Amino acid sequence: xxxxxxxxxxxxxxxxxxxxxxxxxxxxxxxxxxxxxxxxxxxxxxxxxxxxxxxxxxxxxxxxxxxxxxxxxxxxxxxxxxxxxxxxxxxxxxxxxxxxxxxxxxxxxxxxxxxxxxxxxxxxxxxxxxxxxxxxxxxxxxxxxxxxxxxxxxxxxxxxxxxxxxxxxxxxxxxxxxxxxxxxxxxxxxxxxxxxxxxxxxxxxxxxxxxxxxxxxxxxxxxxxxxxxxxxxxxxxxxxxxxxxxxxxxxxxxxxxxxxxxxx
Amino acid sequence: xxxxxxxxxxxxxxxxxxxxxxxxxxxxxxxxxxxxxxxxxxxxxxxxxxxxxxxxxxxxxxxxxxxxxxxxxxxxxxxxxxxxxxxxxxxxxxxxxxxxxxxxxxxxxxxxxxxxxxxxxxxxxxxxxxxxxxxxxxxxxxxxxxxxxxxxxxxxxxxxxxxxxxxxxxxxxxxxxxxxxxxxxxxxxxxxxxxxxxxxxxxxxxxxxxxxxxxxxxxxxxxxxxxxxxxxxxxxxxxxxxxxxxxxxxxxxxxxxxxxxxxxxxxxxxxxxxxxxxxxxxxxxxxxxxxxxxxxxxxxxxxxxxxxxxxxxxxxxxxxxxxxxxx
Numbered sequence: 001x002x003x004x005x006x007x008x009x010x011x012x013x014x015x016x017x018x019x020x021x022x023x024x025x026x027x028x029x030x031x032x033x034x035x036x037x038x039x040x041x042x043x044x045x046x047x048x049x050x051x052x053x054x055x056x057x058x059x060x061x062x063x064x065x066x067x068x069x070x071x072x073x074x075x076x077x078x079x080x081x082x083x084x085x086x087x088x089x090x091x092x093x094x095x096x097x098x099x100x101x102x103x104x105x106x107x108x109x110x111x112x113x114x115x116x117x118x119x120x121x122x123x124x125x126x127x128x129x130x131x132x133x134x135x136x137x138x139x140x141x142x143x144x145x146x147x148x149x150x151x152x153x154x155x156x157x158x159x160x161x162x163x164x165x166x167x168x169x170x171x172x173x174x175x176x177x178x179x180x181x182x183x184x185x186x187x188x189x190x191x192x193x194x195x196x197x198x199x200x201x202x203x204x205x206x207x208x209x210x211x212x213x214x215x216x217x218x219x220x221x222x223x224x225x226x227x228x229x230x231x232x233x234x235x236x237x238x239x240x241x242x243x244x245x246x247x248x249x250x251x252x253x254x255x256x257x258x259x260x261x262x263x264x
Numbered sequence: 265x266x267x268x269x270x271x272x273x274x275x276x277x278x279x280x281x282x283x284x285x286x287x288x289x290x291x292x293x294x295x296x297x298x299x300x301x302x303x304x305x306x307x308x309x310x311x312x313x314x315x316x317x318x319x320x321x322x323x324x325x326x327x328x329x330x331x332x333x334x335x336x337x338x339x340x341x342x343x344x345x346x347x348x349x350x351x352x353x354x355x356x357x358x359x360x361x362x363x364x365x366x367x368x369x370x371x372x373x374x375x376x377x378x379x380x381x382x383x384x385x386x387x388x389x390x391x392x393x394x395x396x397x398x399x400x401x402x403x404x405x406x407x408x409x410x411x412x413x414x415x416x417x418x419x420x421x422x423x424x425x426x427x428x429x430x431x432x433x434x435x436x437x438x439x440x441x442x443x444x445x446x447x448x449x450x451x452x453x454x455x456x457x458x459x460x461x462x463x464x465x466x467x468x469x470x471x472x473x474x475x476x477x478x479x480x481x482x483x484x485x486x487x488x489x490x491x492x493x494x495x496x497x498x499x500x501x502x503x504x505x506x507x508x509x510x511x512x513x514x515x516x517x518x519x520x521x522x523x524x525x526x527x528x529x530x531x532x533x534x535x536x537x538x539x540x541x542x543x544x545x546x547x548x549x550x551x552x553x554x555x556x557x558x559x560x561x562x563x564x565x566x567x568x569x570x571x572x573x574x575x576x577x578x579x580x581x582x583x584x585x586x587x588x589x590x591x
Contacts, residue, residue, distance in 0.1 A: 011402070013403075013520040013521065013539075013540045013543075014538075014539050014540060015402070015405075016405075016539070017402045017405040017406045019406060026406060037520075037521045038521070096379060097380070098370070098373055098374055098377075098378070098379060098380060101374055102374075123402070123403060123520055124401065124402060125401050126382075126383065126399075126400065126401055126402070126403060126524075127370075127381075127382050127383075128366055128370070128382055129369075129370035129373070129382060130370075131370075132338070132367060132368075132370040132371040132374070133371065133373065133374035134374075135338075136342065136370075136371045136372075136374035136375050137374055139448065140451075141338065141339055141451045141452035142338055142371070143338070143452070144338070144363075144366070144367040145363065145367070147515075159455070161458075162363070162367075163363065163460075163466075163515065164276075164336075164363040164364070164457070165281075165362070165363065165466055165468065165469040166459065166465065166466050166469060167457050167458060167459045167460055168457070168458045168460050169335075169336065169363075169454055169456075169457055170454070170455045170456040170457075170458060171337075171452055171453070171454050171455065172452065172453050172455050173451060173452040173453075174451045174452070177451075177452075183514050183517070183521050183522065184513070184514040184515065222374070222377040223377070223378070223379045223380070224379050224412070224413035225379035225380070225381060225410050225411065225412050225413070226410070226411050227408050227410055228408065228409045228410075228411060229408060229409040230401070230406050230407070230408045231406065231407050231408070232406060232407075233400070233404055233405065233406065233407060233546065236546075236551075236565055236567070237567075239551075239553075239563075239564075239565070239566045239567045239568055239569055240567070240568050240569070241558065241563070241569045241570075241571060242568065242569065242570050242571075243571070246570070246572050246573075246576045246577050246580050247580070249570045249572065249577070250570070250580040250581050250584050251584055253552065253568055253570060253581065253584075254581070254584040254588055256568055257529070257550070257552070257568070258588065261529075261550045261567065263549070263550040264472070264496065264529065264585065264588070
């Protein structure tokens with residue numbers, strides 16, 4: 001079984017987001033970049049499958065991002081991926097998710113991965129489009145936001161649970177297939193120091209737009225959305241702090257929620 | 265391409281999802297700009313959800329019904345929805361940004377080579393005639409606009425509880441589009457819908473959430489949170505600290521690596537308000553903080569705060585709400 005893990009490098013979740021004066025992006029100066037936490041689950045899942053099963057031949061990590069995203073690939077290699085693919089070109093940076101999926105599909109189509117894994121969404125743009133879009137481009141089934149996974153012993157199919165409103169949807173899919181991972185499916189390990197050292201020796205293949213046959217035609221025919229005008233969220237009006245004994249503040253709160261906020 | 269706005273009328277077991285009437289509101293405003301009709305699009309085993317859909321004020325109802333569409337299935341549903349879009353050739357297609365809509369919209373967009381934006385909170389037609397939407401990024405720490413190319417259909421999923429529900433007199437004309445499966449649609453099957461959590465609602469589907477943080481100190485102490493939640497018909501949420509400590513399962517976690525929620529009321533009990541937690545719930549309409557620390561970030565964002573011991577306040581609050589309901 002060949003496994004491909006898609007990862008994205010994103011600002012750390014504790015980042016205080018500041019918007020650039022021109023409003024066209026956030027200010028990235030000094031922002032700590034990490035592997036998207038949901039994609040870390042995807043790497044971990046791939047490594048656990050290898051540990052549990054005898055049939056995982058390779059785990060490849062792939063990212064599309066600037067030169068600094070190589071650090072995210074190193075993390076994936078240190079956790080247990082064997083090799084990595086880095087789509088790195090200024091021409092990739094303004095692509096939307098559907099276009100990015102089309103480019104990744106063009107790169108990986110001939111590789112015949114049996115299982116492709118990805119986090120359920122990226123914690124920067126929160127779009128969650130890449131997984132389902134790539135599955136469609138490759139014409140394979142996908143299961144989105146999986147919380148539980150059972151691979152068949154013969155490696156030909158999987159059964160995954162995905163959380164829906166008050167229930168679990170239990171989906172069976174034949175491989176090759178794509179999974180996006182929800183928190184809770186696996187617990188992530190920290191890469192050990194020896195593994196971090198070993199990761200430096202693992203192969204990383206860099207792909208530019210020139211390496212993607214028919215690049216202009218591929219991105220010109222799909223998607224095409226653009227992101228503009230970042231703005232801060234609206235300020236919430238100052239709140240009321242209720243003071244006094246609970247025997248007074250609690251009835252006061254209920255009254256306010258009922259009469260002023262009309263929330264109960 | 266015409267100026268119509270189809271809305272994917274999500275249903276499960278013929279029950280229309282509660283967010284569909286909200287998406288119809290967004291679609292109507294947009295149709296006012298394009299001059300087109302709002303079409304409610306039912307995909308399912310039957311047209312059973314059409315009656316409820318008719319009460320939302322859509323101008324027209326189109327059904328794609330087939331026995332194989334009884335349960336949601338990403339492959340069959342993308343075939344059904346992409347087929348309908350190809351026939352209808354509309355300007356914009358809207359879906360609710362639910363578990364189903366989030367899963368389906370990008371796949372359909374990729375199939376038809378269209379642009380897609382997920383979880384949008386504002387929509388309009390831009391100066392160039394293309395769709396222009398606003399959506400939260402960085403988990404609500406910022407918003408951005410997404411603009412669409414003109415000349416092809418735009419797809420967007422709309423965040424639940426952003427728009428009020430639309431109602432209408434009913435009587436919309438109905439028609440059907442035949443379902444054509446695609447080769448390979450049988451590679452995935454939904455085996456079962458297994459109910460989870462019993463009577464307790466999921467945080468993503470509740471109008472009210474009562475949430476507990478690290479200050480709950482132990483799993484058994486969540487009993488008072490569940491009692492208040494039961495009285496308010498609310499879901500129970502928890503902070504990452506509370507989940508990591510094992511007080512609650514991660515499925516109840518609100519925040520950046522948990523669920524993003526936008527309820528009408530969020531009651532945070534002993535949740536200090538770490539930045540990653542605030543990111544997951546700051547879109548809530550009304551926020552209540554119960555905390556001993558007046559400087560806690562949650563107290564700063566709250567509409568109403570009680571600076572006191574939650575173990576004293578929460579049981580009293582349960583009593584007061586019970587009294588209110590008895591009247």
